[in-house]
Amino acid sequence: MKLATDPQVELAQHIARLRTERKAILLAHNYQLPEIQDIADFIGDSLELSRRAAAIEEAEVIVFCGVWFMAETAKLLSPQRTVLIPDPQAGCPMCDMAPVEEVRKRKAELPGVPVVAYVNTTADVKAEADICCTSANAVKIVNSLPNPRVLFLPDKNLGLWVQRHTEKEVLLWPGYCPTHQRILAPQVKRLKAQHPDAVVVVHPECTPDVIDLADEVLSTGQMLRWARESPARSVIVGTELGIIHRLEKENPEKTFYQISKLTVCPNMKRITLEKVLWALEDMHFRVEVPEGIAVPARRAIEQMLEVV
Ligand code: SF4
Numbered sequence: 001m002k003l004a005t006d007p008q009v010e011l012a013q014h015i016a017r018l019r020t021e022r023k024a025i026l027l028a029h030n031y032q033l034p035e036i037q038d039i040a041d042f043i044g045d046s047l048e049l050s051r052r053a054a055a056i057e058e059a060e061v062i063v064f065c066g067v068w069f070m071a072e073t074a075k076l077l078s079p080q081r082t083v084l085i086p087d088p089q090a091g092c093p094m095c096d097m098a099p100v101e102e103v104r105k106r107k108a109e110l111p112g113v114p115v116v117a118y119v120n121t122t123a124d125v126k127a128e129a130d131i132c133c134t135s136a137n138a139v140k141i142v143n144s145l146p147n148p149r150v151l152f153l154p155d156k157n158l159g160l161w162v163q164r165h166t167e168k169e170v171l172l173w174p175g176y177c178p179t180h181q182r183i184l185a186p187q188v189k190r191l192k193a194q195h196p197d198a199v200v201v202v203h204p205e206c207t208p209d210v211i212d213l214a215d216e217v218l219s220t221g222q223m224l225r226w227a228r229e230s231p232a233r234s235v236i237v238g239t240e241l242g243i244i245h246r247l248e249k250e251n252p253e254k255t256f257y258q259i260s261k262l263t264v265c266p267n268m269k270r271i272t273l274e275k276v277l278w279a280l281e282d283m284h285f286r287v288e289v290p291e292g293i294a295v296p297a298r299r300a301i302e303q304m305l306e307v308v
Contacts, residue, residue: 087272118155220239
């Protein structure tokens, strides 16, 4: 009897063949679906993916499995390569909360105040910034600036986290991540009561009342490193639930509790194996950034990479 092939295995085989033909590399964010993470050449957080995109030598094509601003950042740092995003609708609502016209207006009201743009911004907003940051390095970046005040955008929660660790005045932007906003303090308290030995680890995009309950506040890359090195056997995790796949894969002897089943970023989940295959077959959807925006946006990212 002939066994039917698992459709996911078959798709992964087609992708592997095309990846070689196209000389492509697959970069995936830690929030991607498990099956995407499993076929990626490199998985990481925004900072790790930016560094990887800048250092790529071996590939002609980058297939970016993440959301639009991340693919744009890869194109800024690797302009000579073709960068494809399998679904151009994979946006970020937090990015959309800082439209470039409003950023320009606010900048004009604050002469002499540097703009620190979280990487979760569109390229045209990065082009308005003095320097970029990620959740892993936001405190370090703000503290590296000589000015007593900074405009931090678009995430008010990350900005408030930075404010706890700097003497500078952090002027906030009213943006937030809808996925992390769904993590609620009463849920954390309930889980802590159920698992008193568990360590609470949350992302700095969480609200301040959730952060107050955490033992560690870490970016996704830092969480993965921390989980490998920490003696903790059980961990309550406060971030997008895609990270649980990698945490469990890398630490099979440990237990990870998701705070809420609702912490799913629907945009991250738009990337599927089928769409990766179609992207490689049709060489779509190409990410392009006009030169007038790319030059200043790249400078803001490179400024960040020089500090960290
Ligand atoms: S998890 Fe939040 S910040 Fe990240 S892409 Fe989704 S909406 Fe944007």
